[in-house]
Amino acid sequence: MRKTYDIETLIQNFKNKDKVALAKLITLVENEPDKALEIFKHFDNSDKDSYIIGITGSPGVGKSTLINILAKQLLDEGKSVGVISVDPSSPFSGGAFLGDRVRMTEVSLDPNIFIRSLASRGHGGGISRAVFDISLLYEAFGMDVIIIETVGVGQSEVDIYNLTYTTVVIMVPGYGDSIQIQKAGIIEVGDIYVVNKKDLGGEDIVVQLEMMLDDATVQTGWRPPALMTNSISGEGIDKLVEKILEHKNHLELSEALKKKKKNRFEYKIRNLLTYKVGKVLESLISEEEREKISNSILEGGKYKIYDLVHDLFRNIKFEKKKESSK
Numbered sequence: 001m002r003k004t005y006d007i008e009t010l011i012q013n014f015k016n017k018d019k020v021a022l023a024k025l026i027t028l029v030e031n032e033p034d035k036a037l038e039i040f041k042h043f044d045n046s047d048k049d050s051y052i053i054g055i056t057g058s059p060g061v062g063k064s065t066l067i068n069i070l071a072k073q074l075l076d077e078g079k080s081v082g083v084i085s086v087d088p089s090s091p092f093s094g095g096a097f098l099g100d101r102v103r104m105t106e107v108s109l110d111p112n113i114f115i116r117s118l119a120s121r122g123h124g125g126g127i128s129r130a131v132f133d134i135s136l137l138y139e140a141f142g143m144d145v146i147i148i149e150t151v152g153v154g155q156s157e158v159d160i161y162n163l164t165y166t167t168v169v170i171m172v173p174g175y176g177d178s179i180q181i182q183k184a185g186i187i188e189v190g191d192i193y194v195v196n197k198k199d200l201g202g203e204d205i206v207v208q209l210e211m212m213l214d215d216a217t218v219q220t221g222w223r224p225p226a227l228m229t230n231s232i233s234g235e236g237i238d239k240l241v242e243k244i245l246e247h248k249n250h251l252e253l254s255e256a257l258k259k260k261k262k263n264r265f266e267y268k269i270r271n272l273l274t275y276k277v278g279k280v281l282e283s284l285i286s287e288e289e290r291e292k293i294s295n296s297i298l299e300g301g302k303y304k305i306y307d308l309v310h311d312l313f314r315n316i317k318f319e320k321k322k323e324s325s326k
């Protein structure tokens with residue numbers, strides 16, 4: 001029989017480092033955003049912050065494979081790692097490296113790693129909300145490092161960029177190298193560039209990258225390095241770890257880490273407010289009103305939609321004014 005838990009018990013187990021409780025709390029915040037309030041009030045701010053790394057790149061460039069081996073290295077150094085993999089088209093295999101330490105299951109036997117995959121759709125309040133809340137749970141769990149895997153560029157990418165401290169952009173040799181580099185301003189988002197699958201070549205793309213990075217204006221005092229890795233053999237991973245640490249030190253020394261942390265919370269505050277305002281708006285418009293305007297649109301033509309929504313909005317403000325003048 002399946003056991004159900006109340007939040008108090010879950011939190012207690014979570015604080016005793018029970019990964020089943022971690023998994024259940026993640027599922028709760030993922031599916032029911034409003035539960036976050038109830039959950040996070042049980043934590044104080046005594047834990048140390050985790051270091052948050054974003055790993056991004058087109059589908060199939062080897063992000064998950066690289067994260068496996070990176071995580072393995074961090075675990076060997078005695079660190080604990082929480083992974084959030086957004087919209088994985090290929091499942092997290094656990095890789096040959098983590099072998100029996102980390103299997104395909106989300107709750108592995110190793111107490112120091114936890115991997116969670118998220119589909120990018122179907123989350124109340126959006127993917128970045130879920131990523132933020134899961135990161136917060138990982139921090140409360142005491143993870144030293146959090147790694148977030150995301151695909152490509154686009155809105156979710158911008159979102160993730162706001163939630164991480166070091167962004168690693170991964171490319172591969174072969175498909176339209178210069179296009180890969182130029183795509184959607186990729187040169188602006190990376191703190192570290194990695195050309196993975198170095199067993200298949202890629203020296204030329206590194207040369208191109210280096211040229212573009214030389215040309216780019218460096219305002220932060222950090223000139224992003226371009227590295228080559230083979231995530232299957234592990235070649236180049238040491239160097240990647242070294243560069244991540246260097247970037248972390250750079251951020252700490254320049255006070256930029258503080259700014260990034262502040263930005264992360266400001267971003268979350270905006271998201272939360274948008275979510276709350278959305279809820280208030282929804283509660284102010286009745287099902288009948290909604291029905292009325294969709295019927296008017298159907299009858300009166302779709303071009304009236306702006307007028308109708310504008311009127312609807314004006315009426316909401318009117319209602320609110322009446323209420324506050326009470």
Ligand SMILES: Nc1nc2c(ncn2[C@@H]2O[C@H](COP(=O)(O)OP(=O)(O)OP(=O)(O)O)[C@@H](O)[C@H]2O)c(=O)[nH]1
Nearest residue numbers: 059060061062063064065088089090197230231232
């Ligand atoms: N030859 C070679 N293959 C690699 C390397 N790294 C990863 N691969 C392979 O590339 C394929 C895709 O790897 P994944 O780690 O799933 O790539 P991903 O970027 O996470 O993919 P998505 O999550 O689907 O976007 C797998 O078959 C890996 O075994 C590498 O360094 N060299």
Ligand SMILES: [Mg+2]
Nearest residue numbers: 063064088090
């Ligand atoms: Mg993947």
